[in-house]
Amino acid sequence: MGGTAEQQRIFDERRQGRARQVVLPWRKTMEVCLSNLRHRMGRSLLTFVCIAVVVAFFTSAMTFQGVVRRLSERRDNVHTQAVLERAGVVTHDREAVQRQRHQTLWLMSLSGFLCLVGITNTILMSVTERFREIGTLKCLGALDSFVVRLFLVESILVGIVASLVGAALGCVLALLQAGAVLEFGILDASVCLGTVLVSVPVAVGLGTGLTTLAAVYPVYVAAKMKPVEAMRVEV
Secondary structure, eight states: OHHHHHHHHHHHHHHHHHTTTTTTOOOHHHHHHHHHHHHHHEEEEEEEHHHHHHHHHHHHHHHHHHHHHHTTTTTHHHOHHHHHHHTTTTOOOOOHHHHHHHHHHHHHHHHHHHHHHHHHHHHHHHHHHTTTHHHHOOOOOOOHHHHHEEEEHHHHHHHHHHHHHHHHHHHHHHHHHHHSSGGGGGOHHHHHHHHHHHHHHHHHHHHHHHHHHHHHHHHHHTTTOOOOHHHHHOO
C-alpha cells in the first residue's frame, strides 16, 4: 500500500508539472521573438550585417558568373563575343577555367566558414546575456523544446531578412561590375533577370541555412541549462 501511495503521489506531481508547462502558440512565439530582437538591436544588427555581407558576396559571385555564362552562349553575336574576349572573362583554356572555379569555391567556402563562426559566437553571447531569462522561463514550466523554438525562430528570422537584403545588394553589385568590366549595352533584361532569378533563391537558402546551422550549438546550450544554475549566473 505504501508503495502504491508513493507512486500515486509521484504521478500526481508529474501531472501537475505538465499542467504548469509553458505552451505558447506560434503567433505568440513570433511576438516574443520580435520583441526580443527589438530589445537586443545591437546583437541582432551584428548578426544581420555578418549574414548580409556573406550572402552579398555569394550572390555577387554567382550573378557575375551567370551573366558571363549567358553572354558567352550567344556565339552568333559577334559584338558580345568581342567584348567578352577583350575583357578577358572568357577563355578556351580548360585548366585556367578549372583553376578559376577552384579559387572562387575556396573563397566562398572560407567566407562561409568565417560567417558561421561569427554568427555562432554572436548567438552564444546572446544566450549568455539571457541566462536569467531562460532560468525564469524554465522555472515557470518552459520545456527544452520551447527554448529551442524561441532561439531558432529568432535566428531564422534574422537569417531570412539579412539574406534577402544581402542578395539584393549582391545582385546590384554584380550587375554594376558586369557593366563596368564589359558593357552596359549588352546586359539586356533576359540576361539580368534570368541570372538573378537563379542566384537569389540559392543565396537566400544558403544564408538562411548557414544561420540555422550556426544557431544549433547556442540553442543546445540554452535548452540544456538547468533553471537553478541559470538563476545563479551573474551577467
